[in-house]
Structures are given as C-alpha cells and as structure tokens.
Amino acid sequence: MLVALVSGCLLFARLPADAHAPAPSYDLLITNARVVDGSGNPWFRADVAIKDGRIARIGRISPETATRTIDAHGQILAPGFIDVHTHVESIYSLPAAENFVRMGVTTLVTGNCGTSTTDVGEFLGRIKDKPLAVNLATLIAHGSVRRKVMGLGDRAPTPEEQKQMEAVVEQAMKDGAVGLSTGLIYVLGTYAKTDEIVGLARVAARYGGLYATGAACRKSPDPVGISFVIVNGAPVFENNQMTAARSGVALRGSGYLASNPQITQIH
Numbered sequence: 001m002l003v004a005l006v007s008g009c010l011l012f013a014r015l016p017a018d019a020h021a022p023a024p025s026y027d028l029l030i031t032n033a034r035v036v037d038g039s040g041n042p043w044f045r046a047d048v049a050i051k052d053g054r055i056a057r058i059g060r061i062s063p064e065t066a067t068r069t070i071d072a073h074g075q076i077l078a079p080g081f082i083d084v085h086t087h088v089e090s091i092y093s094l095p096a097a098e099n100f101v102r103m104g105v106t107t108l109v110t111g112n113c114g115t116s117t118t119d120v121g122e123f124l125g126r127i128k129d130k131p132l133a134v135n136l137a138t139l140i141a142h143g144s145v146r147r148k149v150m151g152l153g154d155r156a157p158t159p160e161e162q163k164q165m166e167a168v169v170e171q172a173m174k175d176g177a178v179g180l181s182t183g184l185i186y187v188l189g190t191y192a193k194t195d196e197i198v199g200l201a202r203v204a205a206r207y208g209g210l211y212a213t214g215a216a217c218r219k220s221p222d223p224v225g226i227s228f229v230i231v232n233g234a235p236v237f238e239n240n241q242m243t244a245a246r247s248g249v250a251l252r253g254s255g256y257l258a259s260n261p262q263i264t265q266i267h
Contacts, residue, residue, distance in 0.1 A: 029066030033077035080106025107135040113214045114143030114183030121175035139181040140172035143188045154191045169203045179209035
C-alpha cells in the first residue's frame with residue numbers, strides 16, 4: 001500500500017501544479033496608476049494591461065490575469081511623448097536614445113529647420129540593421145535639398161534646378177518623409193524666395209505631407225506654421241499662410257512666441 005501511495009504521489013508530482021489554471025491573459029499589468037491618456041481629460045486611476053506590446057485593457061484588472069505586474073504606486077502613466085522638433089540625424093550612433101526615453105519621449109521627428117538627410121529611404125532603412133529604442137520620422141529639408149542641387153549659391157534656382165529640387169522632395173516623400181521643413185533665418189533658407197518654397201511644398205502636399213518652418217517673427221502678424229521663434233528683430237522671409245494657401249500643404253506650428261501682441265500661443 002505504501003509503495004502504491006508513493007507511486008501515486010510521483011505520478012501526481014509529474015503534473016504541473018497549475019495544470020488546470022488558465023494561462024494569463026496579459027503579458028504585463030501596471031496597477032495603481034494615475035492615467036493621463038492624451039485625450040485632454042483629467043487623469044484617472046486605473047490599471048493598464050499589455051498584451052503583445054499593445055494596450056489590451058484599461059480598468060480594474062486582477063493581477064492574476066498577467067504574467068508580470070508592476071505597481072505604479074500612484075505615479076503618472078501616459079502614452080509616450082512625441083518630440084516634433086529634433087535634430088537627430090546621428091541617432092544611429094546612440095540607438096538607445098536614453099536622453100529622450102528617460103523623459104518619456106518615444107517618437108522623434110527630425111529634419112527640422114531646413115536641414116535633413118536627402119536620402120530618406122537609406123536613412124529610415126538603417127533601422128533594419130540597427131533597431132532604435134524610439135519611433136523615428138523625418139522631414140525633407142529645403143536647405144539640404146537646395147545644397148544638393150544648387151550648392152551654396154545665393155541666387156534663385158533655374159527652372160531646371162527647381163525641377164530637380166522638386167524631384168528630390170518627391171522621392172523623399174515616396175520613401176517615407178512626413179513633410180517639408182524650412183529654416184528661413186539660416187543659410188540657405190535666407191536665399192530662397194516664396195515661389196521656390198511653394199514649389200517644394202506643393203510636392204509634399206501631394207503626398208499628404210505637412211510644412212514645418214522656423215522663422216524669426218518678431219514683426220510678423222502671422223505665426224501659423226512656425227516651429228520656433230527667435231525674438232531678434234530679423235525680418236520674416238516668408239508669409240506662411242500664403243505658402244500654405246498656394247501649395248495646399250498642411251501647416252505645423254509649435255513652440256513659444258515673441259512679445260508681439262498680434263501673436264498668440266500656437267500648438
């Protein structure tokens with residue numbers, strides 16, 4: 001009888017202790033968080049469940065439903081922040097992007113202020129060989145395109161050069177650029193007339209791209225589309241609303257504004 005009992009115990013021991021327990025529904029559960037969901041609503045207390053790298057459920061969730069649980073202890077839990085104005089063309093040398101991740105930034109938009117890669121396909125394609133800790137998007141920049149086609153000359157482009165610049169922008173948009181940027185207070189942006197920019201912006205608009213511009217606007221009544229402001233009295237080299245109206249491109253504005261009473265906060 002003892003032998004049979006021991007054998008029975010051994011047979012039973014071979015079965016997993018949780019053989020009849022359901023598998024966890026979630027990979028990760030973050031509990032006791034103050035959730036700021038990005039919709040503009042006030043924060044609220046909730047648990048957040050993650051499955052296969054995606055948010056699967058928000059509410060009151062039992063810890064037994066997850067493989068791993070993190071207690072937030074009342075700290076803020078929010079979607080990753082998007083930094084729309086960066087200069088990270090060298091990001092592949094620091095793929096962990098810790099300076100951004102530690103601030104909660106998980107998506108970067110580079111190529112601002114008229115300077116970017118001109119081979120967007122190659123630039124974004126490098127992610128396959130060197131994955132990044134953050135999501136990455138890039139604008140195609142007027143200054144870099146102009147330099148590629150025209151060099152550093154302070155002159156208007158010829159019709160053929162304008163077509164070449166537009167072709168570079170078009171290829172960039174096809175390769176994944178999210179829009180066109182200009183830096184109107186920098187060389188080479190200071191050399192460009194509105195018609196030149198409009199031609200490139202029209203190309204970006206055809207592919208659903210936006211237009212992000214940096215301009216000194218102390219004397220300008222038109223802040224729309226300005227991605228930053230410098231209060232130094234420099235003239236504005238472009239009417240951004242005119243560019244948008246003539247090209248059909250969407251404008252992006254972000255940043256902080258000068259003391260001009262006609263200028264208000266833009267987002």
